[in-house]
Amino acid sequence: MLGTLGRATVVRVVTVRLGEAGSAALAAGCASPEVVARYRAKVVQVDGSGCQWWTGAVSGRGHGRFWLARGRVLVAHRFAFALANGVAALAAAEVLGHRCDNPLCQRVGPGHVVTSSYVENRREWAARRDVTGSPLGEVRGSRRRARELRDLARTDPALVAADLVRLRRVFGE
Numbered sequence: 001m002l003g004t005l006g007r008a009t010v011v012r013v014v015t016v017r018l019g020e021a022g023s024a025a026l027a028a029g030c031a032s033p034e035v036v037a038r039y040r041a042k043v044v045q046v047d048g049s050g051c052q053w054w055t056g057a058v059s060g061r062g063h064g065r066f067w068l069a070r071g072r073v074l075v076a077h078r079f080a081f082a083l084a085n086g087v088a089a090l091a092a093a094e095v096l097g098h099r100c101d102n103p104l105c106q107r108v109g110p111g112h113v114v115t116s117s118y119v120e121n122r123r124e125w126a127a128r129r130d131v132t133g134s135p136l137g138e139v140r141g142s143r144r145r146a147r148e149l150r151d152l153a154r155t156d157p158a159l160v161a162a163d164l165v166r167l168r169r170v171f172g173e
């Protein structure tokens with residue numbers, strides 16, 4: 001249960017640090033065609049969106065959850081980052097941020113999943129959550145919203161595109 005802010009903060013720190021066993025499991029996963037294929041099967045393109053959308057399980061923070069191996073789950077876009085840049089680069093990154101404000105996004109690179117710092121991430125979040133209609137200030141909660149979008153991406157990508165049009169209007173992009 002992520003019932004309190006304190007608990008959620010602890011969970012976040014744990015997910016960011018890669019232990020030795022975690023690093024080895026992640027390296028093995030990135031090198032396994034079966035694991036990589038299983039990961040890619042859960043990522044879809046949505047018309048009108050530059051993001052790559054996660055369609056698998058979603059965490060309490062609205063992030064994708066990927067089962068790397070039995071009993072070992074990690075944040076999906078962290079797997080994407082390790083796949084693109086290597087496990088060492090992920091271990092060296094203080095935190096990963098979504099510049100597209102889409103917690104489901106798996107696209108690694110400028111404008112989407114980028115390396116960040118706690119301070120920078122917090123500043124970005126604080127600056128954008130107050131924008132009217134921002135997904136960061138969504139009253140339905142980030143998990144619920146992410147799950148709704150995930151379900152749409154699974155069943156009808158055109159509806160995701162419609163929601164993105166609304167968000168783009170809000171952000172003035």
Ligand SMILES: [Zn+2]
Binds near residue numbers: 052100106112113
């Ligand atoms: Zn994105």
